[in-house]
Amino acid sequence: MSTGKYLTFALDKEEYAVPVLRVREIIKIMDITRVPQLPAYVKGVINLRGKVVPIVDMRMKFGLPAREYSERTCIIVVEVAVRNSVVMMGVIVDSVSDVLTISTEEVAAPPDFGGSKEGGWVEALAKVKGHVKILLNLDKMLGADSELIRAA
8 A cells, every 4th residue: 555645535424535546537426327137236337428437336335324315425436457457437425525645654554354355445544633544445346346247
């Protein structure tokens, strides 16, 4: 985990972060076309200026209770490395918080919970201004979902 700039976002009462360099854009919730036979957390796809972008609801992906989308709910379009290519995917979050510069001193390895089901989704933890931000590994978290959507 390197230092650098991270986009932080909220899900429930927790703060998560992804590298800014992987974020393509942040958009308002829009109509999502459902795709049959995908997990419930894969909401479907959107047409973003001629590109089909798969959309994952992060609340559902993380096993959080569903809730109505609000004016703060948005889609973060990110780049995910899958095999030898990079694909764009959108993730629905409760709200976008901030862009932070995280230094080496603020980063700690995640605790070992004994084979957690997330399979390496949590890259590290950052202690910033008295709060813990969970730094996510987008490739491990969303790479398999990209493969699922391609197969559908």
